[in-house]
Amino acid sequence: MTAASDMMGGRSATTAPAAIELRGISKAFGPVQANRNINLSVPKGTIHGIIGENGAGKSTLMSILYGFYKPDSGQVLVNGQPITIADSQTAIRAGIGMVFQHFKLVQNFTVLENIILGVEDGALLRPSLSKARGVLKQLATEYQLNVDPDETIENLSVGHQQRVEILKALYRQADILILDEPTGVLTPAEADHLFRILEGLRDEGKTIILITHKLREIMDITDNVSVMRRGEMVASVKTAETSPEHLAELMVGRKVLLNVEKTPATPKAPILEVRNLTMTDIEGVERLRGIDLNIRAGEILGLAGVSGNGQTTLLEILGGYPPKGSKVGGEIRMNGAPLPIGGRGCDAAQRRRSGIGHIPEDRQVEGLIMDFAAWENVAFGWQDAPEFTKGMLMDNAAIRADAAAKMERFDVRPRNPNLAARNFSGGNQQKIVVAREIERNPDLLLIGQPTRGVDIGAIEFIHKQIVALRDAGKAILLVSVELDEILALSDRIAVMFDGRIMGERLPGNTTTGELGLLMAGVTDTDHTPENAGIPPGTAHVDDLPQEPV
């Protein structure tokens, strides 16, 4: 074995330097450490996957490579040469092209105009346009990247718009192509076409970095894969030597086992029944493919899964606010009565009246109005309640008193109802939301990522509240990407993958390994040796720490 093939990847037998090498990259936004001491080496002519959950720091890392952010420390090497990427222009000159998750295209420009923007050959457009037309024709035949050069972007499908982004990078003679969540907006057929294009590009010697949280894509087309978790690069392995469940485990992480004291559940009558729930979003992508769920009074159903597999959509529909432009089908029953799933009468207020409480996944966007005071936030959703109103006016004194009492009971610190939500720490912000929803005594509580970005003390407190609510005979749907949280709290566990429920397990009768398989979309029937035979830990792993610090 030569030194070069020892380097993970090893497609080339030469001693050529890596296309991209990162040494000790760190980047913080205020108190949030988005990237911590990242090391990465991407060999030339390979497809390298970077996988991790939302918020793991993947996009920040790539933005550093594209000159959007300056790293606080660390070094970037392109083709073996140290380089300071101060802006996008430098990145482009170094041969780095970026396809963003949200396309950076001018909607009412033609394909050609978008492609030459920023790399025009002179002050006049005509020569640049005709040159680009020629280059485009050549690229189209070379890589199956057909797009009508004179079509306006807004008339193109999302898949074609993405091709324009790729063409933009190639027109700038990028040798290293970074794609950020490229399949998020694509139909499966479009995604397959994209993969063929990427393989063609690799075979021409281009280096491709694919950022995603979808395990299937990683397994399908990457040569190597690096896993990020909470701002750290936790592993870099050859794709052929790993398995989906191993990657899922690395992504989600194995934390110290959470200890929640709870008695066995004594479930009673069904509260929520979901039958064949489907959802197609505005882009025509199927996000939910027939969900069936039952939650009974006095039990916690944990919904596990890698983020982005439809959990958010499910919560939004159950919460009464399906994404704009989406088509929802199926049936939802609450205490036996059907709930509207779209159109008139389907809103969060209606859900609340039906006895549903909701702790949304993103407290800063959906749970709170950050610039409003805590007491106002505690009243939201119930501002029309008789005890909060005096005729047509709000009874601010009553709301304040109510907020103060709830903050006392939920130990929100500082205990100042007049403070804006933004001035509380993450854990205390979450406690405000939890207090608001639990204190209303809902029959069903929807909980999304209850402890994301919450300190350990608050986690324990919130978990206790959830269990107490269950013991009071309420039904709880707990959606979390933290497997340990699911295992510690749930009475039953359902695993979601690609808009489907892959299966249900009882927490006492399952293992993280089994759940990891389900989270990776592997059911018992296609539990084939090649994607399940390798026990975690035997694959080659970089000498980076595997456990979170």
Place this chain on the structure above:
Amino acid sequence: MKFKDSLIALIVLGICLVWAVIDGGAASQGIGSALRLMTPLLLACLAGLYSERAGVFDIGLEGKMLMAAFTAASVAYLTGSAWLGLLAGIGGSLALSLVHGLASITFRGNQLIAGVAINFLASGLTVLVGQNAFGLGGRTPALTGAGRFQPITLPFADALRDVPVVGPIYSGLISGNTILVYVALLLVPVTWWVLFRTRFGLRLRAVGENPASVDTAGVSVTRLRYAAVAICGILCGIAGAYLATGLSAGFVKEMTAGRGFIALAALIFAKWRPWQALFATFLFGLLEAIANLYPNLDLGFITIPSMFMNALPYILTVIILAGFVGRAIPPRAGGEPYVKER
């Protein structure tokens, strides 16, 4: 050009034609007047076009024109040169443009509020400084001779005067205007060419539609927007200078009389396109000219009072802004300061 796009042009030409048939002499005079009244509107409209196409909304056109009118009139009076006045006008307007740029580009403030502030600033400052300097209640002394832009007689204008049809149009309409009228007219094709045929124009339009696309292409959003705002300042400067040293003979308090806002309405009417801007502003000029020519329009059965005639341009403005002439889609990133996202 689609039929709908040329609608304004057809309306305007129709009005002119009908007028010429009814009363040829008055029409010739009125259309000439309309051309001159259109000029400041057109310049301001094109000024707004550059700025808003780059994504910076500018309701401070009025204030910039007013400031330019004042500085132009003052300097023209003090130096006796309309050209130096023009330069001063451009300078005065540019200074306010810089304020607008600082507030809305560098400090990412609210563009509308910055524009309102500029209008107030110009309105107060011109009168204050004017009164202090000249003691005429905010006016500047009347300009004479070289202090004003004089009409230019184009070649053969006199020779062709008596030729039917061509004569009155060439000699009466096309010839005999000040240089700034021709500059304004020339700026229409120039603006079209710059926007749609040059690299600068492509980037300018892109930055008003999706600044992130420009940023990721490695081009400075800030520089482009400042350039656009500066061009806006220069054109507003010419517009103001024309008002004070071409159309009138000196500065009068609040002499822009809402022209900046009319120009904005015309810009929306024209859907942010240069040729349409020409016809839209000409329509406003025409209305103003008709009101001047027929103070009390006698239709036989009813006499329309002059107040109504004078209000016509403003009524049209309200109609346009209320969206009665079809939906106009502004540049998508208009009004939004650019903040690099994660």
